[in-house]
Amino acid sequence: MTTDETRWLSDAERQAWAPFVGVLLKLPPALDSAMRQGTGLSHFEYVVLSAMSEAGDRTLPMSKLAAVTNASSSRLSHVVDKLEQRGWVRRSGHPTNGRVTHATLTDDGMVIVVETAPKHLEAVRALVIDALKPSQLGQLAAIANQILERVAPGDAVAIAAAMRDR
C-alpha cells in the first residue's frame, strides 16, 4: 500500500506519531473521568471556570475566554450555557458595545473553583506532569508550542500572553 509520490513516515516519525495519537485519543477522556469523580465537573468546564477566576473582576469577554481556553466559540457557548444554568456563571452585555458579551464567575462559581482546584491538579499531576522528568517539561513545552503554531497560528502567543497577565 505505497505509492512513489508520497513521503511515508520514517521509523522515527512513526515511533513518535503512534503513541502521540494514543495520548490524543485517551488522555482527554481520562482527565474528564478523573475530574468527574467527586466534582461533577468535566476537565473543560473546570478550565473555563478557572480562567474566569483568574481574571480581573472575575470577568472576561467571551472571545477572550474562548482564546484562553482553546475553545471554539460554539463549544464555549454551549458549556457556558450549562454553567449559567447551575448558577456559576453570569453573562452580560458590554455597557457601550452591544456586540460584546462578558462572562462573570459568580460567588457560587468561585466556591466551586476553589473546591475543585486541588482535584484538577491531582489529575493533571497523576496523568501527565508526574510522568515526566524535569528535563522533559521544557521539551514538551517546545513541542506543544510548535504544533500549536501549525494548528492555530497565533494561539501559542495568545496563551503565553494570557499567562503573563496572571
Added chain:
Amino acid sequence: MTTDETRWLSDAERQAWAPFVGVLLKLPPALDSAMRQGTGLSHFEYVVLSAMSEAGDRTLPMSKLAAVTNASSSRLSHVVDKLEQRGWVRRSGHPTNGRVTHATLTDDGMVIVVETAPKHLEAVRALVIDALKPSQLGQLAAIANQILERVAPGDAVAIAAAMRDR
C-alpha cells in the same frame, strides 16, 4: 486561590501544561477538518480502516482493533457501524468462538484506504511531524509513551507490539 496543602504547578510545569492542553483541545478537530476536506472521512475513521488494511486477510478481532486504534469498544462499535453501512467493512463471527467478532476491510474499503492515505499523511505532516526537529521526534515518543503508561497502563506496550507486527 491557593491552599497550603496543594502542590501547585511550578512555572516550568505550567509552561509545559498550558500549550499541551491547547494541543489536546485543538489538534484532533484540526486533523478531522484537514482529513474531511476531499475525503469525507474523519481522522479516526481513517485510522480504523488503515489498521485493518495492514492486518493479515485485512481482518482483525474487534478487541484487537480497539487496542490498536486506542478506542473504547463502544466508540469503535459506533464507527464500525457507519463504515459497514458504507460497504467498507464487514463484520463476522469467529468460526469456533461465538463471542469473538471480526472486522474485515472490503475491497471497496481498501480502495478508500489507498485513496485517502496520502491525504492523511499530508495532514499529519503539516500539523505535527514537519513542525518538529528530528531531535524532537525521540523526545515526543518518550513523553507520549510515559503519559500513555499513566493513562492506560499496558497500552504503550500493545502499540509497540502492534507496530512490530506490521
